[in-house]
Amino acid sequence: MTPDVPRDTLLRARLGDREAFRSVLESVQKLAYNIAYRLTWNTTDAEDATQEVFLRLFRNFPQYDPTQPFLPWFRRLATNCVLNWKEKRRPTSELPEQIAVHDAAPADSSERLHQAIRELPQEYQACVTLKYLEDLGVGEIAQTLQVPVGTVKTWLFRAREILVQKLKPYVETLL
């Protein structure tokens, strides 16, 4: 999942080279899309949010310090961008069909798990996504979300507790 972006490509993209920027997008698209998907749980929303991430990357590229690793910076930008995108969209996103989908009884154990994650508070979802998608440690998650390490540990602990409580009635189907 972790993409490898050559340093000279990053430097050229930072200076406005569109072909280099395209290469950067090719390298990070899977990461960006999966972060977006795990924070929206909807492929259409994930695609829209990913486009927003790419636009934000284009605008903010001059702020990237090339002496620092690119991926943690990009991960922070992508996560914050998707969370902001969700926040802005909240009043219109609660469409009747989406409520119906969310409220419908999950068909299988995977859908049950997805629904349980979807119902977590936003900051817990971000923690869970970074931990299980990117296999990041609490230090890296804290750096990405710009919160103290202790806060990340608390959020992860509470997120797991909530998930376990919600999935308790279905333990046999999860096995």
Added chain:
Amino acid sequence: MMTNCDETREHLESCDDCRLHVVVEARMRTLPVLEPPKGLVERAMKALPRTVPVRREFFRLAAAAVMLIGLTVAAFRAGLDQSAPVMTMKERTTHAFETTSAMFNAWRSETWKQ
């Protein structure tokens, strides 16, 4: 002799809570990683603005520097020009602003031409 692994397994078989924790942890680690839709990058490239992103701060600083230089030059000229009729403070300020505006407009039109 029982190893730690055997003890853990034995405990998990008898403890529903711990088993559920392990199961949830395992399921979280195996959530599918999706392939992005085809053409995602192409669509993003088309939606990008045409201009090269430049920090806004640069333009703000440049504009402030031009204003400052303009005001300094205008004030210096007004002070050196002994032959000019004596001006009130209001006239001097107006004169300085006019000179600065003219310089700034000239600089801006040069920048746009580039």
